[in-house]
Amino acid sequence: MTAIDPTAHLSDQQIEQLGRELDALRDEVISSRGERDAAYIRKVISVQRKLEMTSRGVLLFSLFPPAWLIGTAGLSVAKILENMEIGHNVLHGQWDWMRDPKIHSTSWEWDHVSPAAQWKHSHNELHHTYTNVIGKDNDLGYGIMRVDEDQKWQPFHLGQPLWNFVNACFFEYGIAAYDLELGRNLHKRRRNSPEFRARVREVGKKIRKQVLKDYVIHPLLSGPSFLTTLAATFTANLVRNLWSHSVIMCGHFPEGVQTFERRSIVGETRGQWYLRQMLGSANISGGKLLHIMTGNLSHQIEHHLFPDLPSNRYGEIAPKVQELFERYGLEYVTGSLPKQLFSAWRKVFRLSLPNRGVKTPDLAKERIAA
Amino acid sequence: MTSVALRTRALRLLEMVTTPLLPSDYLDLVDPLRAGAALRGRIEAIHPETSDAATVVIKPGRGWKGHVAGQYVRVGVDVDGVRLWRAYSVTSPTNRADGRITITVKAMPDGKVSNHLVRRAKPGTVIQLHQADGDFVLPAIRPAKVLYLTAGSGITPAMGMVREAELADVVMLHSAPTEADVIFRNDLHDLAADKALRLIELHTDTDGMLDIARLDEHVPDWAERETWACGPAGMLDAAEEHWARHGIADRLHTERFRPNVLVTGEGGAVTFTATDRTVEADGSTPLLDVGEQAGVLMPSGCRMGICFGCVTPLRAGAVRDLRTGEVITAEPGVLIQTCVSAAAGACEIER
Ligand SMILES: Cc1cc2nc3c(=O)[nH]c(=O)nc-3n(C[C@H](O)[C@H](O)[C@H](O)COP(=O)(O)OP(=O)(O)OC[C@H]3O[C@@H](n4cnc5c(N)ncnc54)[C@H](O)[C@@H]3O)c2cc1C
Ligand code: FES
Numbered sequence: 133m134t135a136i137d138p139t140a141h142l143s144d145q146q147i148e149q150l151g152r153e154l155d156a157l158r159d160e161v162i163s164s165r166g167e168r169d170a171a172y173i174r175k176v177i178s179v180q181r182k183l184e185m186t187s188r189g190v191l192l193f194s195l196f197p198p199a200w201l202i203g204t205a206g207l208s209v210a211k212i213l214e215n216m217e218i219g220h221n222v223l224h225g226q227w228d229w230m231r232d233p234k235i236h237s238t239s240w241e242w243d244h245v246s247p248a249a250q251w252k253h254s255h256n257e258l259h260h261t262y263t264n265v266i267g268k269d270n271d272l273g274y275g276i277m278r279v280d281e282d283q284k285w286q287p288f289h290l291g292q293p294l295w296n297f298v299n300a301c302f303f304e305y306g307i308a309a310y311d312l313e314l315g316r317n318l319h320k321r322r323r324n325s326p327e328f329r330a331r332v333r334e335v336g337k338k339i340r341k342q343v344l345k346d347y348v349i350h351p352l353l354s355g356p357s358f359l360t361t362l363a364a365t366f367t368a369n370l371v372r373n374l375w376s377h378s379v380i381m382c383g384h385f386p387e388g389v390q391t392f393e394r395r396s397i398v399g400e401t402r403g404q405w406y407l408r409q410m411l412g413s414a415n416i417s418g419g420k421l422l423h424i425m426t427g428n429l430s431h432q433i434e435h436h437l438f439p440d441l442p443s444n445r446y447g448e449i450a451p452k453v454q455e456l457f458e459r460y461g462l463e464y465v466t467g468s469l470p471k472q473l474f475s476a477w478r479k480v481f482r483l484s485l486p487n488r489g490v491k492t493p494d495l496a497k498e499r500i501a502a
Numbered sequence: 503m504t505s506v507a508l509r510t511r512a513l514r515l516l517e518m519v520t521t522p523l524l525p526s527d528y529l530d531l532v533d534p535l536r537a538g539a540a541l542r543g544r545i546e547a548i549h550p551e552t553s554d555a556a557t558v559v560i561k562p563g564r565g566w567k568g569h570v571a572g573q574y575v576r577v578g579v580d581v582d583g584v585r586l587w588r589a590y591s592v593t594s595p596t597n598r599a600d601g602r603i604t605i606t607v608k609a610m611p612d613g614k615v616s617n618h619l620v621r622r623a624k625p626g627t628v629i630q631l632h633q634a635d636g637d638f639v640l641p642a643i644r645p646a647k648v649l650y651l652t653a654g655s656g657i658t659p660a661m662g663m664v665r666e667a668e669l670a671d672v673v674m675l676h677s678a679p680t681e682a683d684v685i686f687r688n689d690l691h692d693l694a695a696d697k698a699l700r701l702i703e704l705h706t707d708t709d710g711m712l713d714i715a716r717l718d719e720h721v722p723d724w725a726e727r728e729t730w731a732c733g734p735a736g737m738l739d740a741a742e743e744h745w746a747r748h749g750i751a752d753r754l755h756t757e758r759f760r761p762n763v764l765v766t767g768e769g770g771a772v773t774f775t776a777t778d779r780t781v782e783a784d785g786s787t788p789l790l791d792v793g794e795q796a797g798v799l800m801p802s803g804c805r806m807g808i809c810f811g812c813v814t815p816l817r818a819g820a821v822r823d824l825r826t827g828e829v830i831t832a833e834p835g836v837l838i839q840t841c842v843s844a845a846a847g848a849c850e851i852e853r
Contacts, residue, residue: 181531
């Protein structure tokens with residue numbers, strides 16, 4: 133939330149010009165997609181699968197502490213890669229252009245309790261369309277948190293640091309719950325709709341398969357290492373959940389990131405849509421490994437501008453995007469992982485309490501609406 | 503318990519181990535050509551034939567069931583990272599000792615797959631395959647007298663047949679722009695020297711195009727021969743007419759590499775229901791191209807209406823068969839070949 137409108141200096145024409153420049157950048161990437169990109173994703177998939185199999189193999193002997201450590205670490209990394217750099221991005225359709233039915237958004241299923249089809253709807257259609265629009269974007273506080281000074285404070289919000297932490301630990305279940313839009317659909321009238329019940333059954337089936345694999349089959353295969361393997365897969369899932377929750381929180385929550393009101397996006401132009409993505413996202417700075425482990429969501433700004441470009445290209449276009457921010461006098465919110473995480477958590481804590489001081493009007497929101 | 507039931511159980515258990523992936527997703531990393539895998543092949547070598555044609559030697563996966571001389575194989579090749587499917591005639595005999603097959607490709611101007619295979623593909627690359635298909639083949643009861651009437655890259659299926667069986671009396675009448683453009687020229691001359699066939703080479707740049715009406719000047723007994731013809735549409739149309747005029751259409755077998763587009767009409771909005779995408783299409787662009795351009799995953803193969811690799815349920819509306827002009831309307835169970843069907847008004851197909 134800002135007292136000063138960060139877009140006040142831009143005329144409507146400038147905003148549309150910004151949109152055209154971003155469109156041109158997008159076309160540039162699309163026309164140069166090719167073998168190098170295809171080789172990249174195939175390599176990541178191959179490394180991930182080999183790492184997962186090896187780690188699970190090592191965990192068959194998890195009774196021995198070194199095996200437990202190596203196996204758990206490897207499986208955690210494999211699960212993170214699978215969800216972030218592979219699953220999230222394949223399901224965005226970033227690799228659909230390859231026309232490989234095995235790496236395609238319509239056929240991919242991921243290592244996650246939310247079935248791919250439901251996640252695609254709530255993530256691609258809702259979150260990416262309504263980025264940071266309060267009340268429309270589930271990723272923004274997941275419907276359980278106060279995320280902006282403008283939202284009315286309620287005593288329930290006092291617990292939000294705790295709710296946020298619990299959500300982080302069981303993040304994949306949290307995602308499944310809001311992909312089902314549980315909050316909305318548990319009302320009596322909707323609860324019995326056949327469509328909702330079919331979706332609940334789908335999720336139930338997926339959870340059963342996932343739980344069976346991680347907490348029954350693999351521990352059983354480990355024989356005497358049953359309990360330690362169980363602990364290992366639980367830990368790997370926990371690590372993956374905490375990591376992905378942290379990355380996502382850093383994408384839209386740190387100080388400096390704007391939120392928007394429902395009415396502000398009515399009749400939005402292409403330029404204004406881009407502008408909202410630019411102001412509503414934040415990056416994480418770091419090395420190549422960090423970018424891969426975050427599924428390149430460390431380039432959240434670039435990802436939100438162009439959700440379906442291949443993830444390996446975000447880092448490459450980042451300097452050009454940053455240059456655009458500078459030229460148009462906008463703030464490119466970025467920082468190291470600890471810094472952004474701290475900033476996001478501080479906001480969670482701050483907003484758990486009622487506002488202090490005088491409320492300032494938020495001009496950014498008014499203006500994007502105009 | 504039977505061994506089949508046992509194997510199904512074991513597989514089910516393995517799937518529980520690998521969910522949400524399949525066991526094959528992991529096995530493919532190790533051995534993409536193994537038995538039970540989706541059919542693939544590995545390019546072993548690429549030999550130039552002319553300045554713009556090359557023979558590609560492929561080691562097919564264990565699932566390969568073999569071919570009949572004259573058949574084609576559909577291959578899926580990644581060109582600039584994009585999987586493209588095309589059909590190529592098998593040019594190797596069925597009894598090749600090392601189990602490899604060959605296809606021979608002529609690079610078309612601006613042709614994506616043909617140029618890639620002739621000029622850029624590398625040995626070691628894994629490609630996608632389908633089982634051989636097609637009825638442009640040598641019959642099991644070999645005919646006594648044969649004529650191969652070919653032009654350009656149309657020589658490929660005929661070469662497959664020539665290499666397969668040594669027949670008593672074979673004439674090959676082949677057209678190409680110049681001597682240097684004749685694919686398999688050395689092989690053909692060796693065969694001719696061995697009296698395995700009589701070769702008539704027409705160099706159309708200097709000799710002019712073949713005039714079918716004067717076929718008997720080259721092959722006096724053409725009407726007695728079982729004939730296989732493959733080449734450009736003009737030559738094949740003329741041949742079909744000529745054979746029909748003499749009342750012996752059943753002795754002529756033709757193979758086309760491209761569809762004969764006869765009729766086009768008004769287009770319409772095409773909805774791809776599984777992908778949930780709608781685009782405007784004209785009445786002459788095949789729905790296969792429309793879908794591919796819209797980023798929809800469209801299966802395909804020959805792209806000319808013979809392999810049925812592209813069949814897709816038509817859910818609503820109407821499409822036109824570009825070869826006949828027939829309008830097909832949606833009904834439960836109606837399947838269309840997207841490569842030879844264009845929108846005839848608004849329509850919905852399940853892709
Ligand atoms: C049953 C069957 C067997 C075949 N066997 C062989 C074979 O053994 N060897 C072989 O080289 N090809 C063969 N073909 C043709 C082959 O499948 C491709 O169509 C051809 O290689 C062109 O593909 P491309 O991707 O290079 O061209 P595209 O990128 O699809 O097309 C590029 C341009 O070339 C034009 N074009 C496409 N095909 C032809 C053509 N045949 N003649 C003239 N212009 C064309 C297109 O209209 C377009 O303008 C066969 C086709 C069929 C249906
Ligand atoms: S692609 Fe072969 S019939 Fe359509």
